Amino acid sequence: MSALDTAGTYRLGDRTVRRIGYGAMQLAGPNAFGPPRDRSAALGGLRAAIASGVDHIDTSDYYGPHITNELIREALHPYPADLMLVTKVGAKRGVDGSWNPAASADELRGAVHHNLRRLGLETLELVNFRLMLDESLPAEGSVEEPLAVLDALRQEGLIRNIGISNATPAQVREARRLIEIACVQNKFNLAHRGDEALIAELAADGIAYVPFYPLSGFSDQQTAVLDEIAAGLGATPMQVALAWLLQHSPNILLIPGTSSIAHLKQNLAVAGFVLPAEAVALLDGIATG
Known part of the structure; x- marks a missing residue:
């Protein structure tokens, strides 16, 4: 049994995955732009994650751009049968590293084909539509048109599952009325808990919630x-923040990212953590909403 099994599993689209996965964003250069500082270390980290039992990797062709997908293919292809690769579309990178929206029908179709080609796949297991809005306060707006494009690609057999990222609760509800949604990937952590009600709503229907930025935006x-x-627990702050998320709701799936094997081991060790009630109470008290 993998150590990750102690954290349990949860449904992600039409698959079941361990609740601690791996985020590939940090494999690229600073701000997910350009090549890694150490390519061999990045490849080694990916292989170590799989060897440790990780069966869920989060990536995107706009990380780098193209860098993380190329690293994943080089390190892991042909992929283990139980590995679920999840990617995102809806953005593109400027030559200066800027993050820019790319949500037209042509851009979304092109992004799906780029991910397929660079990952060496015929079908993408799960594609998240990423709204390129302020990560702390996403703006409202209909998601019908981009989701219709992705749903058409699903019907063509190029996508198996569809999720949504950086979306407001209203956008998530609209998306769920339009198509079957496999997961929601939003900013949520100890200090930023605006999605509390949404997480509970999704959990009631067996839909995964994947938080990003587990240590972002904390006050001093x-x-x-x-x-x-x-x-007091003999752990790192990241381990405690991840353990709190894991215990917070059964539908939360973690995708901590790192380019360091040592940090990878620390992240995966959270599978065996059980925060005592007094620690949870203190952590619950530091929310800002």
Whole structure:
């Protein structure tokens, strides 16, 4: 049995995965732009993740751009039968590394084909439509047109499951009225809990929620509380933040990213953590909403 099995599994689209996966974003250069500082270390980290039991990798062709998908293919192709590769579309990178929307029908179709080609796949297991809006406060707006494009690609056999990312609760509900949604990937952590009601709503229907930025946006006071709790438990702040997410709701799937094998091992070790009730109470008290 893999150590990751102690954290349990959850449904992700039409598959079941372990609740701790791996985010590939940090395999590229700073700000997910350009090549990695150490290509061999990046390849080694991917292989170590699979060897440790990871069966869910989150990536996108706009990381790099193209870098993480090329690394994943070089390190892991042909892929293990149980590996679920999840990618995102809806953005493109400027020559200066900027993040720009790319949600027209042609751009979305092109992005799906780019992901297929660089990953060496005939079908993408799960594609998240990523709204390129402010990550702290996404703006409202209909998602019908881009999801219709992705649904058509699903009917063509190029996509198996569709998710949505950086979306408001209203956009998630609209998406669910239009098509079957496999997961929601939004910003959520100890200090930013605006999606509490949405997570519970999704959990009631067996839909995965995948939080990003588990340590982003903390105030100095919140960071001090987290550091104190981590020191008392003999853990790192990241481990405590991940463990809190894992215990917070059964439909939360983690995708911590790193280019370091040492940090990878620390992240995966969270599968065996059980935060004591007093620590959870203290952590629950540092939310800002």
